[in-house]
Amino acid sequence: MSRNADPLEILFAAAKAAQANAHAPYSNFRVGAALRTPEGALFCGGNVENAAYPEGWCAETSAIAAMAAAGARKIAEICVIGDGEALCTPCGGCRQRIREFADDRTIVHVAGPEGVRATFRLSALLPESFGPGHLRP
Structure with missing residues (x-):
């Protein structure tokens, strides 16, 4: 990746690399997130994934844990x-996990092997969301 690479290209490449390292021996459905x-x-x-289903982690959860x-x-x-062929959008639990560290304007890119397929604001994926601000006066 060149020094002048587009920030979205860098984000996509990082997600794709994480996908390659996913541990998905049961579903064989690898997901990456950056x-x-x-x-x-x-x-x-x-x-x-974990043999003791549902103890596995989604890719988004893994990325958020690394960040934290x-x-x-x-x-x-x-x-x-x-x-x-379908969009691999974050599951409901991951949408809420993203919301914990984001706001309604946060950008969520959804990609396939060829590149980004769709871009959403978190508010479109989790409308009327509940976040940390709701707990503080």
Whole structure:
């Protein structure tokens, strides 16, 4: 990737690399996610399945955990990649996990192997969401 690469291309490439490392021996459906903080830091994760279903982690959860472990607390944008013809949007639980570290304007890119297929604001994927601000006066 060149120094002048588009930030979205970098995010997509990171998600694709994470997808390649996903642990999906049961479903064989590998998912990768990469997120960027407002400061430009990248964090990635792949889905991690577990024989004791449902103890696995989604790719978005893995990326968010890596971000939190590094001390970051804000998602500016995230890219999720999955194979197949359908859009691989974040599941409901991951939409809420993203919301914990984002707001309604946060960008969610959904990709396939060929590149980004759709881009949403989190508000379109999780309308009227409940977030940390609802707990504070």
